[in-house]
Amino acid sequence: MYIIKNAFISIFRNKGRNILVGIIIMVIASSCAITLAIRSSADKIVTSYENKYPVTVTIGMNRANLTKSFKENASSQEEMIENFNEIEPLTIEDIETFGDSDYVSKYNYTYSVSLNGKDIEEATDSLVKETTTTKTETETKTETFTNPAPSRGDHMPPFGGDNGGSTETKKSTTQRKTTTTQVENIRNERASKGVFTLQGYNSYEAMSEFISGNYTITDGEVSSDFTSNNCVISEELATLNELKVGDTITLVSPDDERITYDLNITGIYKENTEEASDMRSMFSNSVNTIITNVTTVKDVVSKDEDFNPTVSPTYILKDKDDIEAFEKEVTDKGLSEYYMLSDNIETIENATKSIISVKSFATTFLIITLIIGAVVLLVINMINIRERKYEIGVLRTIGMRKSLVSLQFMFELLVVCIVFLLIGAGIGGLTSVKVSNKLLANEIANAETDMDAINDNFGGKMRDFRPEEMGITQLETIETMDAIVDVKVLGELLLIGAGLTIVGSIASMVSISRFSPLTILKERS
Amino acid sequence: MNKKANVVLRLEDVSYRYKDAKKDEYVFKGLSYAFEEGKVYAIKGKSGSGKTTLLSLISGLEKGYTGKIYYRDKDLSKVKLDKYRNSDIGIVFQSYNLLVHLTAGENILLSMNINGMKEHHKKEYVNSLLEQVGLTKEHAKRRVLKLSGGEQQRVAIARSLSYHPDIILADEPTGNLDKETEDDILKIFKDLAHKENKCVIIVTHSDNVVKASDEVFELKSTKKKD
Structure with a gap:
């Protein structure tokens, strides 16, 4: 189709304009590649973890x-x-x-x-030493029998003295051993x-x-x-x-x-x-x-x-x-x-919490990038279309249909998009590993701070603290995440490129449908 | 001679007023005229008389008129105007209206492509068109901004001829050109009418063009040249 050839001629002969658009797309693509790679890697890690630790x-x-x-x-x-x-x-x-x-x-x-x-x-480091105590009560009875002397009174001093009588002492000892055991083992x-x-x-x-x-x-x-x-x-x-x-x-x-x-x-x-x-x-x-x-x-x-x-x-x-x-x-x-x-769902989810958190951040960043990117691209394209009004006027005057003019402009943007998306993806791929691991490191540090805070809440003496059972991330579980721009990410990038092309082309389509060729050419004259 | 058979364009009670104009404020009103093959027509009139507007209506670039315009008995209001502009009429503007990022040859080729021509030797055909308007094949390779005004206008005429239209519409085609170039361009138009049986309609202020034309259509009155 001649519009493809025409589009390529237009791209190559208007380098400045297309490079400007391309740089914007490249920046968007790099950011998207990084965020998509982080998302993709996060998904893989979570899936891998779930496979490794099944439910x-x-x-x-x-x-x-x-x-x-x-x-x-x-x-x-x-x-x-x-x-x-x-x-x-x-x-x-x-x-x-x-x-x-x-x-x-x-x-x-x-x-x-x-x-x-x-x-x-x-x-074992504890022994039960069994000691049996036997209580022994010893009772000693001493019985003394005295034969009184004939010349002395009945009352005699207790010590010494011989009153001339005879004394007989009788000792008797009784031992009583008592052992009482009453055990009720419940x-x-x-x-x-x-x-x-x-x-x-x-x-x-x-x-x-x-x-x-x-x-x-x-x-x-x-x-x-x-x-x-x-x-x-x-x-x-x-x-x-x-x-x-x-x-x-x-x-x-x-x-x-x-x-x-x-x-x-x-x-x-x-x-x-x-x-x-x-x-x-x-x-x-x-x-x-x-x-x-x-x-x-x-x-x-x-x-x-x-x-x-x-x-x-x-x-x-x-x-x-x-x-x-x-x-x-x-x-x-x-x-x-x-x-x-x-x-073990909570344990699995907690272990992947930091990864999911990074993924969530990446998604938010992706959405913001896409919105800003799309708006910037739309504005740039609107400015470009104003510059190309004359071209639109000429093409329409010599009989080119509105739809074909729009298609050519869209194709031009698509080609620029794809080329700079690939460059952006390359840049994103090179930086995504470092960026994602850096982000993850921050997440781990935040989680560590959370754990310290919880420890402090309990007085900092939780010897048997098990974070995975308390809804806290097991930090050691996943410490690095290698984000890679793979085929899936490239596919997603191309979809984004197609989306951006459509959004960017809206300006040209609206302008082309609204512009009267005669008005354009009159303005030019 | 069956005169009706030679009529390629016919105006029947054509009136036009701008959208924001008052109800009875017409640019022109009740125009009727027939344009025939093999003739050069000059449309003249004072500034604001509606010359360019009339040309726009004839070329299908402007709508909103009342009355009828027929191209070979086909009501213009019922034909696809894009196709009409790229197969039945060729338009030449005072400011050439060439695509500046293309070469002279590419401008002509683009027009042929839009028409959907299945010419096998397009390059040779482009060169022959350029030769017809007094340019060489070397001009084909040059970007249009590297060409002089006269050369650009020749390229614009070659472009308008590329798909063999019946009618050539030209809006002040010599307005930006010197006398000598103007004569050259007028000769091309006359040749197109008289040798190739085209109907050439030129909107002009130039007496030189009026003199060179076969018929003059003055807005509000139609004068036939002796």
């Missing part, structure tokens, strides 16, 4: 309901404990029933039971009886402590055989008992020492949590936790009916929007009101 739902005690119910129905603490013991614990069958859901992509669980050790010493039956916690997992995926890096194997491995009597023990327990990979440990039932269980050690792990470096404790929390598989724990539980094992399930949902529906389904399937579902 999980766990089942725990609903302590609010529990306390409310106990307060209404129990008159004493003893009664409360008895009521608590009456609550049906979750079973593996329950977990499997709940897991059989369309909302669940997969699920896993841990199965724990407490045991004592045989020839294996627990790691206890939570779910509380640990043994000193070791045998924790069974049904898959690698269930071993969240290892996945998160809280536990790491220092020797050996976590066996992939989830059916044999294998276990991993803590580094401290291994050192204390001089155990190594390949050794066998024997655990016993706390209720009946005749019931024993042999476990082969396949690995030694250490705990890397902040709690593990707590200087108040000699050992880490996990020191007496022996990690094995669910099959082994089931086997152990089957040998002693007095065990009270605990099951902790984790359901991985297909979509975060399914949480409410899954909760309803689980309740319909019979989950007691004393249990409740907890999800």
Whole structure:
């Protein structure tokens, strides 16, 4: 089409005008490229984080309901404990029933039971020294018998003196030993009886402590055989008992020492949590936790009916929007009101909060840039059109249709837009990484200030402060964001370019439709 | 000779007044005239008599008249004026009205493109048009601002001829030119009328043009030259 050729001639022969328009578009494009790249990167990071940390739902005690119910129905603490013991614990069958859901992509669980050790010493920094006090009362009776002398009176001085009579003394001693023991043991039956916690997992995926890096194997491995009597023990327990990979440990039932269980050690792990470096404790929390598989724990539980094992399930949902529906389904399937579902949405959202905040800022900046850019471009184009009135007049006079004149002008602007958009995108691409990371750094610093402020609110002594559970960003989670001008961003930029071209061309279209060629040419003359 | 057959443009009771003028304040009123092929017409009149306005109405650049204007029996109010301007009439202005960012050749070529001509050897055709108006192919490559007034006017005439229109409308085409150039331009117009059977209508103040024309149409009265 001749208008394309004509447009290119016009662009090249009116360089000054087009470069001016181009510079404006380039500045808009650079800003847009930066903001779009930040938005795009933020989306990728959030998606990546959500994929890495899927939406999980766990089942725990609903302590609010529990306390409310106990307060209404129990008159004493003893009664409360008895009521608590009456609550049906979750079973593996329950977990499997709940897991059989369309909302669940997969699920896993841990199965724990407490045991004592045989020839294996627990790691502890507190000992209960049992002292039996026996109260012995000793009563000594001394009976003195005196034979009075014939020449003296009945009353004799108490000391000395010999009155010529004879005295006989008789001593008798009685010992009374009293031991009274009256123990009424009212206890939570779910509380640990043994000193070791045998924790069974049904898959690698269930071993969240290892996945998160809280536990790491220092020797050996976590066996992939989830059916044999294998276990991993803590580094401290291994050192204390001089155990190594390949050794066998024997655990016993706390209720009946005749019931024993042999476990082969396949690995030694250490705990890397902040709690593990707590200087108040000699050992880490996990020191007496022996990690094995669910099959082994089931086997152990089957040998002693007095065990009270605990099951902790984790359901991985297909979509975060399914949480409410899954909760309803689980309740319909019979989950007691004393249990409740907890999800990790807040943790995920908090971890990505700083990124989303940067994205939100970028969006606002993008909108402002586009509005200002569009207005500036419109004004510049209106000025250009006034300059080109004569050209419009001539083209219309020699019979060019209004629509074609508009199309040519629009095409010219589009070409200038695309060329300078690409230049702007290049500049934006080069600067977007630094700009976005700088912005993120500021966001992290702001969040840190928020955390300090919250600490101060609590007196600054919150040793167990867990920001992710209090709606505060986990700052360490995402510290850098590399914004990249990729195909998607380029596509968005081109759309913006098309939008700007249309907005900019409105001026020319309106002018062309309003201008009378004769009037233009008369003005010129 | 069937005179009616040669009429290319016909005015029937054409009146015009400006939009903001009083009800009875006409620029001209009740004009009727027939323009024929093969003749040069001069439209003359005092300033403000409506010469240029009449030319604008004939060229389809202005509307709002009463009466009828016919191009070969087609009512102008019912034809597509863009197409009419780019195929049936060629317009030449006093101030040339060429696109200054284009060369002489490109100006002519653009006009041909707008018309949609399927000329295979457009460049050669442009050169032949320039030759027809007394320019060379070297002029084709020059930007119009590098040409003299006379040369620009020749380019404007060549442009108006590029798509073979029946009528050439010229508004004071020699107004900015010297006598010698004026004569050259008038010769071109006369040749177009007499040799190529075009109808050339020139709005002018120039006696020289009036003398060179075959017929003079004076606004408010039509005088036929002896």
